[in-house]
Amino acid sequence: MARYRGTVISVRSAEETFDYLADFANAAEWDPGTADAERLDDGPVGLGSGFRLGVRVGSRVVPLDYRIVTYDRPRRVVLLGESDTIRSEDTVTVTPATDGGSILTYDADLRLKGRYALANPVLRLGFDRIGDRGVAGLRSVLGGPPVPTERPQAGQVVARTVDEVLEASVVGSFSSIGPAVRSRTAGWTPPPPLTGKTVLVTGATSGLGLATASGVARLGAQVVLTARGHDRAERAVDAVRTAAPTADVSYLLADMGEFDQVRGLAEEFLAGHDRLDVLVHNAGALTRDRRESGSGSELTVASQVAGPFLLTGLLLPALEVAAPSRVIQVSSGGMYTQRFDLASLEMSPEVYDGTVAYARAKRAQLVLLHEWVRRMEGTGVSFHAMHPGWAATPGIRDSLPGFARVMGPLLRTADQGADTAVWLASSPAGVETTGGFWLDRRPRWEHKVPWTRLSEEDFSDAGAALWAWCAARTGWSGPTRQA
Ligand SMILES: NC(=O)c1ccc[n+]([C@@H]2O[C@H](COP(=O)([O-])OP(=O)(O)OC[C@H]3O[C@@H](n4cnc5c(N)ncnc54)[C@H](OP(=O)(O)O)[C@@H]3O)[C@@H](O)[C@H]2O)c1
Structure with a gap:
């Protein structure tokens, strides 16, 4: 069996995105692996609709008939393609975004049947590449202007345009201008209630x-x-x-860089709670002088990469009981400056630079995020990272006093910086999507310059290597990668 999962941010509404994907006669437009595609029946697309795709297999084109087996417009459609030798199940899940666009997750499951089943491990090797090409095709089709047939509301178009203009200028997006403007655009509504939910927030003293x-x-x-x-x-x-004033609030103690304390924290939490709906990994600091935790690990990496890894792992039973549940990592825009390299993640005393160490740890959080997504597929636990922009907090005043002084009134308030974490904790997007990197309630690209990007294969290997590194440091190894 080979499996591929990809997420695409669409500028089209959930309905438009759903209709485009559910009509597999469009597949040749976005999927380079499909030579041609046609509808096998008439009438509106719906449950039972059939399609014939000409699928490229090496230099040949092989017909594969698909049928819609689940049709829940505009949320979820499942297409099943089957022949004597192959079974392909494609699940598309669509979530509306606050600005009138949508986020789609494409989950493809392909397996060879009968005597060909022996070749499944080989199939798996190339499937990621095929999936990447299809998702890239979807991005280019759905990332374009909205289809003219259904006119989006003017406010939504304005919201999207304003958001993109801000995102293109780092200062506009990261400073208080970002939330001040974005929160006035269409679709920015108060987050839904969290009544009955349990939320654990690390580093919540300031x-x-x-x-x-x-x-x-x-x-x-x-x-x-x-x-x-x-x-x-x-x-x-x-x-x-x-x-x-009526909140049920309590606290537990742990330094996130001290793994024994993290274990104690998890034990205490599990002794008093049988479920955890949201885990927010917020604790973090930019440390000018190099320090080591009791385990001998450099403190930035220990407290912001390995410690959160261990805490998530130990709390998985409670997260799975509460599923759909969410884990939210507070990262930083600083990570845009760094490419992931495990060998230089933990900086030695000779080369230590607090700002670089911090940015590398924040980049590593993103690599680990995707590894959690790979390993927790199908469990109902979603993983997200967000960055708060630049917010006036004791942390930024201590670690970057010059920057905090110069930016002064342009810094966000702590509430503005935390808004996306609170929104991810409560909004449907927090459970209906996974693996996103968010700012101001929208998923963002994880790279602003090309040299920080790894190839898909290297990125996947990096995730496995970082996981193994965290497992070795913390003694918790957790779920293996799914096929
Ligand atoms: N402010 C920004 O503009 C900005 C930008 C990008 C990212 N961030 C990220 O946002 C998060 C919060 O930062 P902040 O600006 O709110 O800073 P802050 O006011 O200094 O708060 C940091 C919190 O983390 C805790 N903490 C630090 N190291 C810890 C450790 N080893 N173990 C346990 N707790 C620890 C602190 O606890 P104590 O009370 O014990 O010190 C405090 O509660 C951090 O992850 C930071 O990297 C902030």
């Missing part, structure tokens, strides 16, 4: 963590915050109760 804990508490969540000391934890609990 800045974005405290704003996230307060934000989810206001939405009705039971909040468990984490801190490194009782005094700051108690002050944070009081602050959350001030923001949300």
Whole structure:
């Protein structure tokens, strides 16, 4: 069996995206692996509609008949293609985006049958590449202007245009201008309630963590915050109760770079809670001087990569009980400056530079995010990373005082920086999609310059290697990769 999963951000509405994908007669337009495609019946596309695709296999074109076996417009369509030798199941899930566009996840499952089944491992090798080409084709078709047949509302077009103009200028997007403008555009609505949900936020004593804990508490969540000391934890609990007077809020202690403490934190959480709906990995700092955790690992990487890896792993039972549940990593736009390289992730004392170490750790969080997605497929636990832009917090004032002074009024408030984490914790997009990197409630590209990008194959290998590295450091190895 070979499996491919890809996500595409579409500028078309959920309905338009769904209709385009469900009509497999369009497949040759976006999938380079399809030579031609035709409809086998008449009438509106729906459950049972049939299509014949000419599928490229080497230099030959082989016919494969598909039928729609699930049709839930505009959310989910499943197409099943079957011949004597091959079975292909393609699932498309579409989620509306706040700006009138949509996010689609394409899940393709291909297997050879009968005596050809022996070749399934070989099929798997090339399938990622075929999937990548199809997803790239979808991006070029759906990333274009909306189809003219259904006119989007003017506000949605404006929202999209404004968002893209802001995103093109880093200052406009990362500063307080980003949320100030985007929050006035169509579709930016208050996040849904979190009543009955349990949310754990690490590093919630100040800045974005405290704003996230307060934000989810206001939405009705039971909040468990984490801190490194009782005094700051108690002050944070009081602050959350001030923001949300009826909130159920408590705290647990752990330094995220000390793996024994992380284990203790997980044990205590699991002793008191049987479910975890949202885990927000927020704890983090840019450390000017190189420090090591008790395990001998450099502190930035230990506390922001390996520690969160271990905590997620140990809390998986509670996340799976609560599924659909979500894990949200607070990353940083700083990671745009770094290419992932495991060998230089943990910086030695001779070359240590706090800003670089921090940016590398944040890039590593993205690599690990995709590895979690690969390994947790089908469990109902979604994984996201977001970056807060530039927000006025004690953290940014301590670590980058010059930058904080110059940017001054252009820095976001902590609430603005935390908004996307709170929104991902509560909105349907947080469970209906996985693997996104978000800013201001929209998925963003993970690269702003080409040299930070790895090939698909190298990226996949990097994920496996980073996982193995974290497993070796923390002693937790978790689920293996799915086929
Ligand atoms: N502010 C920004 O503009 C910005 C931009 C990009 C990314 N971020 C990210 O946002 C997150 C929050 O940052 P912030 O700006 O809100 O900073 P902050 O006000 O300094 O808050 C950082 C929080 O993380 C905790 N923390 C730091 N190291 C820890 C460790 N080893 N173990 C456990 N907790 C630890 C701190 O706890 P203590 O109270 O014990 O110190 C504090 O609660 C970080 O991941 C940061 O990288 C912030």
